[in-house]
Amino acid sequence: MKEHSKFSGTICYISSSPHGEVDGIVLDDGSFIKLPPHSVLEPKKIKVGTQVNGSGERLNLKPNSVYHHVILKSEDVVPANDQGEHHDKKRLQKFRVSKIVGKLVAIGTKPKGEVDRMILDDGTSVHLSKDFELFAEDMLIGREYEVEGEVRSFENLKFCKAESVSVAT
Numbered sequence: 001m002k003e004h005s006k007f008s009g010t011i012c013y014i015s016s017s018p019h020g021e022v023d024g025i026v027l028d029d030g031s032f033i034k035l036p037p038h039s040v041l042e043p044k045k046i047k048v049g050t051q052v053n054g055s056g057e058r059l060n061l062k063p064n065s066v067y068h069h070v071i072l073k074s075e076d077v078v079p080a081n082d083q084g085e086h087h088d089k090k091r092l093q094k095f096r097v098s099k100i101v102g103k104l105v106a107i108g109t110k111p112k113g114e115v116d117r118m119i120l121d122d123g124t125s126v127h128l129s130k131d132f133e134l135f136a137e138d139m140l141i142g143r144e145y146e147v148e149g150e151v152r153s154f155e156n157l158k159f160c161k162a163e164s165v166s167v168a169t
Contacts, residue, residue: 004058006053007027007054007055007056008051008052009028009029009031011047013121015032015119016157020159022040022043023125024125025052025072030141031064032064032067032107033054033056033072034066034067034108035070041079045077051074052074053072053073053074054073056070059109062136063139063140064107066107066109100120100147100148100151103143103144104118104121104139104141104142105119105121105142109136114132114135115132115134115135115138115139116128118139118145120145123158124147124158125157125158126147126160128165132162145167145168146166146169147164148164149162149163149164
């Protein structure tokens with residue numbers, strides 16, 4: 001059941017799209033706030049350490065809250081709004097295949113609990129295709145995971161399109 005809720009906190013991590021755009025944030029309480037790139041109005045106002053608040057549909061509570069369809073505020077500015085205008089596509093960088101090992105700090109899920117994104121402690125935004133059958137209850141915040149996939153690095157963000165995900169040994 002979708003619940004419309006308020007949230008507030010400090011941005012600890014930023015998730016990126018394959019194009020290097022902000023597409024989500026992780027707050028200090030572990031909440032994952034989905035921000036479709038077209039909804040980001042002022043990307044320079046979305047940075048680690050910024051205090052934010054807002055409201056949106058809360059989809060689940062375990063292992064972390066996930067908010068969709070949000071309005072994000074910081075002081076008197078609205079850096080993201082799900083009613084925002086569409087963005088221009090940026091030039092894509094080429095992917096490089098890499099292995100990444102990192103601790104899971106938050107996940108993004110779809111409404112039925114399917115994991116579509118993992119945020120690692122180095123700030124990497126790992127996106128999982130529809131073929132993955134990982135669910136929120138299968139993941140453990142704080143556990144190290146090994147991810148192999150195609151990686152793109154942007155200014156302060158790293159994006160990984162996962163080909164495999166496993167618990168690090």
